[in-house]
Amino acid sequence: MELNDSIINIKGIGEKSEKLFNKLGISTVGELLCYYPREYEIFRQIEPISGVAEGRTVIVEGSIVSKPRASRHGNLKIIECDIKDSTGLLRVVWFNMPFLMKTLHMGTKYILRGTAVNKNGILRLQQPKIISMKEYANSINKLFPIYSLTAGMTNNTILKAVKNCFDNTDFEKDILPAAIRKKYDLIMWKKAIQSIHFPKDKEECIKARKRLVFDEFFSFFTMMNRLKKERNKEKSIFEISDMYIIEEIKAVLSYTLTEGQDAAVSDIINDMESGYVMNRLIQGDVGSGKTIVAVIALALVVKNGYQGAIMVPTEVLAKQHYQSFCEVLGEFGIRIGMLIGSMTAAQKKKEYKKIEDGEIDIVVGTHALIQEKVSFKDLALVVTDEQHRFGVRQREALSSKGREPHMLVMSATPIPRTLAIILYGDLDVSVINVMPKGRLPIKNCVVGTNYRPQAYRFMEKEIAAGHQVYIICPMVEESENMEAENVTDYTNMLETTLAPSIRIKALHGKMKASLKNEIMEQFAAHEIDILVSTTVIEVGINVPNATVMMIENAERFGLAQLHQLRGRVGRGDSQSYCIFMAGNPSKETMKRLRVLEDSNDGFFVAKQDLKLRGPGDFFGIRQSGELDFALADIYQDAEIMKMANEAAKECEISLKDCNYGKKIVI
Numbered sequence: 259m260e261l262n263d264s265i266i267n268i269k270g271i272g273e274k275s276e277k278l279f280n281k282l283g284i285s286t287v288g289e290l291l292c293y294y295p296r297e298y299e300i301f302r303q304i305e306p307i308s309g310v311a312e313g314r315t316v317i318v319e320g321s322i323v324s325k326p327r328a329s330r331h332g333n334l335k336i337i338e339c340d341i342k343d344s345t346g347l348l349r350v351v352w353f354n355m356p357f358l359m360k361t362l363h364m365g366t367k368y369i370l371r372g373t374a375v376n377k378n379g380i381l382r383l384q385q386p387k388i389i390s391m392k393e394y395a396n397s398i399n400k401l402f403p404i405y406s407l408t409a410g411m412t413n414n415t416i417l418k419a420v421k422n423c424f425d426n427t428d429f430e431k432d433i434l435p436a437a438i439r440k441k442y443d444l445i446m447w448k449k450a451i452q453s454i455h456f457p458k459d460k461e462e463c464i465k466a467r468k469r470l471v472f473d474e475f476f477s478f479f480t481m482m483n484r485l486k487k488e489r490n491k492e493k494s495i496f497e498i499s500d501m502y503i504i505e506e507i508k509a510v511l512s513y514t515l516t517e518g519q520d521a522a523v524s525d526i527i528n529d530m531e532s533g534y535v536m537n538r539l540i541q542g543d544v545g546s547g548k549t550i551v552a553v554i555a556l557a558l559v560v561k562n563g564y565q566g567a568i569m570v571p572t573e574v575l576a577k578q579h580y581q582s583f584c585e586v587l588g589e590f591g592i593r594i595g596m597l598i599g600s601m602t603a604a605q606k607k608k609e610y611k612k613i614e615d616g617e618i619d620i621v622v623g624t625h626a627l628i629q630e631k632v633s634f635k636d637l638a639l640v641v642t643d644e645q646h647r648f649g650v651r652q653r654e655a656l657s658s659k660g661r662e663p664h665m666l667v668m669s670a671t672p673i674p675r676t677l678a679i680i681l682y683g684d685l686d687v688s689v690i691n692v693m694p695k696g697r698l699p700i701k702n703c704v705v706g707t708n709y710r711p712q713a714y715r716f717m718e719k720e721i722a723a724g725h726q727v728y729i730i731c732p733m734v735e736e737s738e739n740m741e742a743e744n745v746t747d748y749t750n751m752l753e754t755t756l757a758p759s760i761r762i763k764a765l766h767g768k769m770k771a772s773l774k775n776e777i778m779e780q781f782a783a784h785e786i787d788i789l790v791s792t793t794v795i796e797v798g799i800n801v802p803n804a805t806v807m808m809i810e811n812a813e814r815f816g817l818a819q820l821h822q823l824r825g826r827v828g829r830g831d832s833q834s835y836c837i838f839m840a841g842n843p844s845k846e847t848m849k850r851l852r853v854l855e856d857s858n859d860g861f862f863v864a865k866q867d868l869k870l871r872g873p874g875d876f877f878g879i880r881q882s883g884e885l886d887f888a889l890a891d892i893y894q895d896a897e898i899m900k901m902a903n904e905a906a907k908e909c910e911i912s913l914k915d916c917n918y919g920k921k922i923v924i
């Protein structure tokens with residue numbers, strides 16, 4: 259098989275499983291081989307039952323001492339029993355495996371491998387695997403890859419497919435010349451793919467990861483260098499000379515711009531006046547006020563006779579921006595339009611025509627903006643918000659709709675300056691490093707789940723004072739595989755726990771875009787008091803009246819992501835609060851989360867996180883989807899990133915070759 263072949267050629271993959279793989283974004287052999295494990299479990303030795311602690315995956319050996327009981331909870335079929343060794347007793351639970359009633363016998367000894375969970379104060383081993391003595395002897399101290407799954411798929415399905423695929427694929431090509439591999443101490447690609455999926459030990463896994471992370475950065479920089487070459491110091495055809503609108507906008511704002519905002523605006527003016535195409539990144543912490551800078555830049559091109567566009571990652575955000583743009587710019591006769599996926603075909607068509615005829619000056623939109631049918635009359639400025647969600651490709655796609663328009667990228671990712679220069683090498687950088695005046699720093703606390711009743715009383719008090727609350731849960735609905743709070747059950751529970759006058763709604767990514775928009779609009783209009791949500795609200799949402807955020811299972815998120823989340827509060831003049839609820843209050847978890855208690859500064863948080871985890875700690879939680887790398891983490895892999903940057907300058911390789919039969923990550 260070749261890397262570009264369809265996965266249907268792999269032994270064991272039929273039409274049905276092909277669809278499941280497609281759901282995971284895998285349709286070619288190359289994509290499957292590059293579908294790396296999410297984490298690894300180390301198969302350890304049998305442990306005494308007395309040492310089993312919440313949250314740990316353990317292997318225990320014990321005899322069944324209570325007759326296995328079968329019961330039902332809704333659709334869930336449950337089997338429970340107790341096992342015992344010489345040190346203690348442990349409850350064991352299986353879901354939807356009714357056939358086990360025939361396998362489990364009183365008095366018989368079993369080796370079980372599973373995760374210990376605390377359910378209503380009782381420690382239990384949940385959904386453990388029953389392991390034979392032979393399997394145990396063969397597996398001890400080995401690393402087991404764990405893949406992200408979709409409903410209907412098991413870890414084993416992926417593992418088997420990868421194995422078949424690996425054994426039958428033509429692999430001999432390696433994009434990196436031997437000299438580069440030698441210089442940066444990198445193993446062959448084939449070996450790296452083998453070891454990332456089937457590592458003999460941790461050391462082998464680390465070497466494999468280094469090579470694959472290197473490749474991701476290397477492809478990224480190769481692409482970026484090409485863009486840089488194409489764009490470098492291009493003359494701009496747009497004449498921007500009338501600056502009057504800037505003072506006019508400043509005069510109608512209810513606040514004065516901060517020093518950082520003013521400096522960013524000056525940078526933009528200088529760029530546009532320079533006669534060259536602007537390629538600028540505005541970097542500022544969450545809530546530092548990047549939007550108004552974009553508003554001013556867009557108004558500037560419009561008042562000089564051109565059009566502008568701003569692309570944001572979600573529909574909710576597009577609507578929010580559309581409204582605030584209309585509010586600020588409406589009175590200056592600037593016409594704002596919107597293009598989002600959930601609009602009807604007829605609505606879109608009408609908007610396309612207006613954009614083409616120049617009846618719309620600024621378009622706010624999502625990916626819908628880069629559709630082929632969209633064509634501008636005279637596009638002079640493209641703004642992309644939260645660029646790590648888009649990547650360089652989409653940015654370029656939007657730009658190609660104009661004749662080399664100016665480009666402004668906005669990012670709230672706290673990247674140290676040295677890394678920003680490498681990662682955004684094709685852009686000039688303006689940093690907004692001060693918060694608007696009058697902001698009270700968010701008060702943070704890290705607590706265990708026993709604090710919940712107090713937290714609810716506190717929320718009730720804040721709601722009575724006219725404020726609003728976000729509660730974040732990691733999951734949408736209950737899952738057998740993961741013990742974490744979910745939005746659906748949590749919302750139901752809150753409705754019965756809190757005062758009936760409190761208006762509570764759920765929000766999550768599985769909802770239709772139009773419903774999400776509707777709920778967000780209700781929340782913004784204060785028709786909802788508590789929004790129970792997944793991390794869909796992470797990006798850019800601005801409801802200054804929300805003053806409390808509580809994050810359930812905070813341990814499941816990276817610190818940078820938690821920082822982004824808490825940035826949804828503290829956006830107005832009132833005191834705001836963030837409660838980080840740790841579902842697994844181990845010492846390490848608490849230590850990591852306490853970084854957020856210590857500071858509200860995103861740069862500080864990112865730096866501390868790095869320090870705590872240390873390089874090479876790839877069993878930890880990834881920060882967030884920065885630039886959508888599959889494996890690489892810009893914080894943890896900063897050293898590899900620097901090497902790949904150097905290497906990409908040293909050797910030019912065609913982009914097609916960087917591809918390995920999978921989508922390029924940028």
Ligand SMILES: Nc1ncnc2c1ncn2[C@@H]1O[C@H](COP(=O)(O)OP(=O)(O)OP(=O)(O)O)[C@@H](O)[C@H]1O
Binds near residue numbers: 544546547548670825
């Ligand atoms: N100079 C200022 N003084 C007071 N308030 C400001 C100032 N600049 C912006 N704001 C307000 O601060 C809030 C946050 O601004 P904005 O939404 O632009 O933040 P952001 O930098 O885009 O944050 P995020 O990265 O979280 O999206 C808005 O309500 C905005 O009106």
